Amino acid sequence: MNTDKIRQDIKGLSDGKIFLNNAGSSLMPQVVLDSMINYLHQEEQFGGYEVANRNAELLEQFYDETAKLINCKSSNVAFATSATDAYAKALSSIVFKERDVIITTVDDYISNQIVFISLQKKLNVKVIRTKNLSDNELDLEDLEHLIKEYRPKLVAVTHIPTNSGLIQNVESVGKICRQYDVLYLVDACQSVGQLEVDVEKIGCDFLTATGRKFMRGPRGTGFLYVSDKVLEQNYAPLLLDMRGANWSEFDDYELFKTAKRFEHWEISYASLLGLMEATKYANAVGMQEIENYNRKLSEKLRQNLKNSRFNVWDWGNNLSSIVTFSGPDGDLENIQKVLKENNVFFSVTYKNSALIDFTNKNINGIVRLSPHYFNTVDEIEKVSEILKNSLK
CATH class of the missing domain: 3.90.1150.10 (Aspartate Aminotransferase, domain 1)
Structure with missing residues (x-):
């Protein structure tokens, strides 16, 4: 390096x-800024539709580079405007019912904790937090006990809390979730870009990340990983648009096959391109x-x-x-x-x-x-x- x-x-x-x-x-590499400015100059000259068509293959590289970064397929990747946007879309795809249980940790990110409390207030979902051991590591025995007792709808863990240098043991959590067939959501907002993140090793169903932190991309960017299992079970965000489904009948639609169903049709392609270049840069290093x-x-x-x-x-x-x-x-x-x-x-x-x-x-x-x-x-x-x- x-x-x-x-x-x-x-x-x-x-x-x-x-x-x-x-x-x-973080600070962006010059290539990130240059790519975004060049794209906007093209939009200035030809309009957004024409420029998107001309750059279709280049824009698709975002999905390829992100897949390379976290060890998945490009079809598992969706662009998001932030980690919170990705997180909300993942949560909205889960049909929570009264008395469903979410298990999380005491170190989960503030916005995640707030959205869990919101679900608790609005849908009467129960939120349970695992214990930490004396060395501040996750108590995996307690987690397994809670899963056996409550059969949760979701387990959610923040890989690295924003307020601490702690790296939580997300891989061991993933093994437990797979053993009991529980949906598993990982917030990798602070880990993607600063250390190796491998979704296959983690074993998560959803993983969210932002572009502006250690990825060194532009603000207003992020991504969502969605596992094959979740896609095959037709999970999709609550508020779909034509990016996510085909309007097949007057009162029905057919979901598209890839994680792009978690995107909205209108996004900033200049920003997506900037994050692609930032991801490509990290992969190259x-x-x-x-x-x-x-x-x-x-x-x-x-x-x-x-x-x-x-x-x-x-x-x-x-x-x-x-x-x-x-x-x-x-x-x-x-x-x-x-x-x-x-x-x-x-x-x-x-x-x-x-x-x-x-x-x-x-x-x-x-x-x-x-x-x-x-x-x-x-x-x-x-x-x-x-x-x-x-x-x-």
């Missing part, structure tokens, strides 16, 4: 910033190379922060490229001030976005740094030194 060449492909690094907010919204390099950066940063007496709040045995911390006295304000003064890009998460996790940790918020494969070890050392000096 040629980090120097990768950095040359990013105009956003030319002003000397240290960009460590890839878990929020190699996800195993990216994962290994990211682990090196995050481990270095995490250790440096601990050595400088910061409180690091990433609890678990398998940690990701999201590093969360606060000052020795729980301070966040001074850390933010110092990072801003030194042109370091970061984000902050407060208790309302991670209510259960932060309540258990007895904290009100964290600063989040999320290095990625275009960052350098020198940048990690520089930021570590800046933060260390802020405590003096």
